[in-house]
Amino acid sequence: MSFQIIPAVDMKxxxxxxLVQGIPGSEMVSLDDPAATALNWVARGAKTLHLIDLDGAFEGKRKNGAIIENIIERAKPLGIEIQIGGGIRSYEDAETLLSAGADRVILTTAAMKNPQIVKDLSESFGKQAVIVGLDAKNGKIALEGWTKLSDKGPTDVAKQFEDLGAGYILFTNIDTEGLLKGVDIKPTKDLIDSVNIPVIASGGVTATDDLLKLRDAGAYGAVVGSALYTDKFTLEEAIAVLKK
Known part of the structure; x- marks a missing residue:
């Protein structure tokens, strides 16, 4: 499959x-209708949507479930793939979303605290349904809505989750996320080279050149948020550049 540009629809x-670097209260964009926003990306060429319940990420309890279900109901008949994260703390949480029509669930804090959940979900739903989200700050894994740092680095952790059955790694470089200053390709490239499963990159995409760098580094795709919402480039422009 060709490199995926995946618009982010973060809900709070x-x-x-x-948000700027995931900090509550730092909203640079706030739109009243997440479902309309998601469907707008679909109309403009998105093939995959990245839906994040930020309330769930920060508080451990998902609060935007009805909106997410609405997006699934409207996007799935159009052939759109949907990956969901934020506040998925248990097998049952993930099962609920996958049963509702999500293609993939993103496990971050839950995977780090209970790695067995990755194996269990992979065995039940197939490895392609499981994304492990590794968010790194200063070279260390961040947890619980980026509010805590672990003592582990992303490459070793990624290998462990690959062995447990993860189908994808979502790597977010918090050091560049939301700052609109471009990607730092090295940590992403190091992670891509450390595993044999697809890596989706996130954090720092500011120009279409950043997408080309990630594609050429071997990334499966890139989650793009702030750059699209602040018109650094359009989704149509990005799709066109990647076809050249």
């Missing part, structure tokens, strides 16, 4: 927002 308090 029922709105679609973009």
């Amino acid at each position: 308090g029922g709105k679609c927002v973009q």
Whole structure:
């Protein structure tokens, strides 16, 4: 499959927002209708949507479930793939979302605290349904909505989750996320080279050149948020550049 540009639809308090480095209260974008926003990306060429319940990520309890279900109901008949994260803390949480029509669930804090959940979900739903999200700050894995740092680095952790059955790694470089200053390709490239499963990159994409760098580094795709929402480039422009 060709390199995927995956628009982010991050939800907080029922709105679609973009935070600076995941910090609550730093909203640079706040839109009232996340479902309409998601469907707009689909209309403009997105093949995959990245839906994040930020309330769930910060508080451990998903609060935007009805909006997410609405997006699934409207996007799935159009052939759109949907990956969901934020507040998925248990097997049952993930099962609920996958049974509702999500193609993939993103496990971050839950995977780090209970790695067995990755194996269990992979065995039940197939490895392609399981994304392990590794968010790194200063070279260390961040947890619980990026509010805590572990003592582990992303490459070793990624290998462990690959062995447990993860189908994808979602790697977010918090050091560049939301700053609109471009990607730092090295940590992403190091992670891509350390595993044999697809790596989706996130954090720092500011120009279409960043997408080309990630593609050429071997990434499966890139989650793009702030750059699209602040018109650094359009989704149509990005799709066109990657076809050349």
